[in-house]
Amino acid sequence: MYQYDEYDQQILNERVAQFRGQMQRFLDGKISNEEFLPLRLQNGIYIQRYAPMLRVAIPYGALNATQMRTLARISRDYDKGYAHFSTRQNIQFNWPQLEECPEILAELAAVQMHAVQTSGACIRNTTTDEYAGVIAEEIVDPRPYCEIIRQWSTFHPEFAFLPRKFKIAVNAVPDADRAATMVHDIGIHIVRNEAGDVGYRVIVGGGLGRTPIIGEVIREFLPEEDLLTYLDAIIRVYNQFGRRDNKYKARIKILVKALGIERMAELVEAEWDRIRNSEGKLTAAELDRVKQHFVDPAYADLADEPAELVAARTENAAFARWLQRNVRKHKKAGYAVVTLTLKQKGTPPGDVTAEQMDSIATLADEYSFGLIRSTHQQNLVLADVEQRQLFALWQQAKALGLATPTLGLLTDMICCPGGDFCSLANAKSIPVAQDIQVRFDDLDYLHDLGEIDLNISGCMNACGHHHVGNIGVLGVDKKGEEFYQVSLGGSSGSDASLGKILGPSFAREQMPNVIAKILDFYVAKRIDGETFLEAYRRIGHDPFKEAVYGKAD
Amino acid sequence: MAKLIKNRAFVENDKWHRVADDQPVNEYSIITLERWNTEHHDLQRFASAGKLGLWLSSEQTIEQFEGVFRNFGVIAIDFPKFTDGRGYSAARLLRERLEYSGEIRATGDVLIDQLFFMQRVGFDAFELRDDQDEAEALKAFTTFSNPYQGDVADQRPLFRRQARG
Numbered sequence: 001m002y003q004y005d006e007y008d009q010q011i012l013n014e015r016v017a018q019f020r021g022q023m024q025r026f027l028d029g030k031i032s033n034e035e036f037l038p039l040r041l042q043n044g045i046y047i048q049r050y051a052p053m054l055r056v057a058i059p060y061g062a063l064n065a066t067q068m069r070t071l072a073r074i075s076r077d078y079d080k081g082y083a084h085f086s087t088r089q090n091i092q093f094n095w096p097q098l099e100e101c102p103e104i105l106a107e108l109a110a111v112q113m114h115a116v117q118t119s120g121a122c123i124r125n126t127t128t129d130e131y132a133g134v135i136a137e138e139i140v141d142p143r144p145y146c147e148i149i150r151q152w153s154t155f156h157p158e159f160a161f162l163p164r165k166f167k168i169a170v171n172a173v174p175d176a177d178r179a180a181t182m183v184h185d186i187g188i189h190i191v192r193n194e195a196g197d198v199g200y201r202v203i204v205g206g207g208l209g210r211t212p213i214i215g216e217v218i219r220e221f222l223p224e225e226d227l228l229t230y231l232d233a234i235i236r237v238y239n240q241f242g243r244r245d246n247k248y249k250a251r252i253k254i255l256v257k258a259l260g261i262e263r264m265a266e267l268v269e270a271e272w273d274r275i276r277n278s279e280g281k282l283t284a285a286e287l288d289r290v291k292q293h294f295v296d297p298a299y300a301d302l303a304d305e306p307a308e309l310v311a312a313r314t315e316n317a318a319f320a321r322w323l324q325r326n327v328r329k330h331k332k333a334g335y336a337v338v339t340l341t342l343k344q345k346g347t348p349p350g351d352v353t354a355e356q357m358d359s360i361a362t363l364a365d366e367y368s369f370g371l372i373r374s375t376h377q378q379n380l381v382l383a384d385v386e387q388r389q390l391f392a393l394w395q396q397a398k399a400l401g402l403a404t405p406t407l408g409l410l411t412d413m414i415c416c417p418g419g420d421f422c423s424l425a426n427a428k429s430i431p432v433a434q435d436i437q438v439r440f441d442d443l444d445y446l447h448d449l450g451e452i453d454l455n456i457s458g459c460m461n462a463c464g465h466h467h468v469g470n471i472g473v474l475g476v477d478k479k480g481e482e483f484y485q486v487s488l489g490g491s492s493g494s495d496a497s498l499g500k501i502l503g504p505s506f507a508r509e510q511m512p513n514v515i516a517k518i519l520d521f522y523v524a525k526r527i528d529g530e531t532f533l534e535a536y537r538r539i540g541h542d543p544f545k546e547a548v549y550g551k552a553d
Numbered sequence: 554m555a556k557l558i559k560n561r562a563f564v565e566n567d568k569w570h571r572v573a574d575d576q577p578v579n580e581y582s583i584i585t586l587e588r589w590n591t592e593h594h595d596l597q598r599f600a601s602a603g604k605l606g607l608w609l610s611s612e613q614t615i616e617q618f619e620g621v622f623r624n625f626g627v628i629a630i631d632f633p634k635f636t637d638g639r640g641y642s643a644a645r646l647l648r649e650r651l652e653y654s655g656e657i658r659a660t661g662d663v664l665i666d667q668l669f670f671m672q673r674v675g676f677d678a679f680e681l682r683d684d685q686d687e688a689e690a691l692k693a694f695t696t697f698s699n700p701y702q703g704d705v706a707d708q709r710p711l712f713r714r715q716a717r718g
């Protein structure tokens with residue numbers, strides 16, 4: 001993973017000092033609430049329903065064991081002993097004291113972590129595939145590009161006050177998209193052109209929220225060294241012309257829709273043409289320097305399917321099930337990619353206790369070169385586990401409640417913090433997730449259902465990505481009461497699509513039954529091995545609607 | 554009155570002054586683009602002497618001023634609210650695309666915590682809002698010693714300025 005040099009560290013230390021000063025001026029009454037707001041947001045601090053929330057960046061989901069232990073300690077010393085992994089690969093503390101935040105940020109800086117631009121109308125943490133660097137399918141490892149984007153976007157002088165937040169995601173796998181790039185402000189697909197050169201297909205104007213839109217291609221192929229100048233050009237156009245009169249129309253997707261993708265491309269290309277050969281252009285030396293931070297760890301020379309693994313799998317059905325669901329093929333023989341699921345029954349999706357964090361750090365040290373990744377599905381990944389150690393790892397993970405063998409299944413839900421924490425919520429989302437986890441806890445049934453994305457948001461802001469859930473649940477407010485609207489058919493993959501609303505919303509108690517009706521209908525109608533999404537796309541929306549609401553007269 | 558900062562110091566008795574559209578123009582007046590567009594024949598003599606300034610609202614984009622910017626010794630870019638970031642791109646485009654070398658002045662809701670960014674995109678004069686602490690404001694110009702990106706003063710990003718790794 002990327003290791004800071006003296007420059008990175010100096011920038012971060014200066015940031016900590018800057019925010020300490022800002023906080024002091026705020027506490028001294030020299031900065032108004034309104035003017036402090038963007039300053040604290042750009043340092044990750046929200047004021048939530050009950051307390052401040054601090055969102056710490058995990059750049060493109062990469063963290064090491066030392067950082068994880070620091071997060072655990074912070075959750076103990078400054079919070080209530082737990083933390084929450086978000087859908088953008090970040091981690092959130094829900095109960096810190098506002099005045100203590102500068103101290104927390106100083107502790108984070110000591111382990112090369114920060115909360116820079118995790119919030120506010122600026123360029124946010126860039127996200128990517130949680131399996132980056134360890135799977136054979138990818139074109140190249142996307143992480144060096146994410147790091148290059150991180151550095152370029154950190155305190156970018158021109159783009160600190162954009163019309164709205166701005167999110168970039170990078171994907172380097174041709175037929176899968178675990179980073180939901182089609183629903184980001186900018187999606188970057190790392191590709192090779194016919195000559196075999198690495199470059200990018202650039203997507204712009206995707207997004208969720210009130211107006212969900214699938215992004216459009218603005219450039220089919222951008223050469224490797226042109227990444228930053230092209231991003232500068234897109235965001236410069238957006239900064240000038242994006243709407244600022246209405247926050248619901250301020251995202252770049254609205255600008256792209258208003259101009260049309262052709263006009264948008266014209267403006268961007270004209271600006272880029274002027275700056276493409278400026279000093280801002282990447283150099284081979286810099287690309288190489290950053291790539292050096294992501295070279296393979298010292299893998300042992302091993303073979304696939306070692307005897308220990310085969311024996312344990314035959315003897316232990318539960319282990320076999322976990323292997324099948326939560327463990328994935330590695331590019332290196334003898335290794336495997338393991339997902340630790342944070343979807344235990346009875347805990348909100350993405351939540352971890354301080355003890356679990358410490359234990360995860362230990363597991364990472366013991367089994368995976370001390371490195372951990374967070375995923376946009378709110379799970380954690382140990383990316384470099386020897387196959388012969390899988391059984392030992394499983395036993396420990398299971399004891400920690402991190403081996404629920406449900407990755408990608410119904411109960412591996414994405415769920416925003418919702419009304420339990422978030423002041424923008426229309427409805428609670430965590431209790432809905434918990435009711436569904438309780439109702440559908442039969443593993444055989446879950447495995448038989450196969451892969452289904454169920455995503456829950458507590459309001460239109462769509463932090464739970466409900467539009468791209470195969471089943472999406474959205475909290476709505478009906479005359480002061482919490483209701484839930486269900487949509488079907490969304491997908492955040494490379495075949496991205498937006499879900500379609502099923503019909504009138506439901507009370508919370510009805511939700512498990514509604515989900516059950518949808519699933520029963522799918523099970524009854526599916527043909528050989530069709531996933532839920534495939535079946536839905538084949539059968540169409542109306543039959544599902546009828547299954548839930550009965551026949552319309 | 555806002556306090557003017559230039560070259561990291563407060564400046565007294567600045568000769569430039571904003572003139573409303575219905576007030577007479579004199580030497581060192583800063584006028585709106587609309588006024589220039591309608592009265593430039595009468596105002597040309599001030600402009601030719603380098604004694605006319607332009608005030609741009611945050612709504613005004615480069616196509617609107619790229620034909621006329623050379624007439625002005627000072628261009629003031631307004632920040633109606635500190636969260637309105639259009640002025641950063643406007644200043645940068647003035648410097649880098651139009652190669653404007655006169656003074657670019659930040660005016661309006663100019664607060665301490667924007668100064669560092671503003672100087673990097675090409676502002677070289679800052680009308681600091683009245684209530685801002687002067688000493689803190691001057692310190693803000695040195696918040697970061699070696700930022701990642703290039704800027705108007707030095708186009709090179711950190712990776713070109715320093716040998717890294």
Ligand code: SF4
Pocket residue numbers: 416417418419422423424425426457458459460461462463464
């Ligand atoms: S979707 Fe709404 S309720 Fe949920 S976290 Fe986002 S803003 Fe809050």
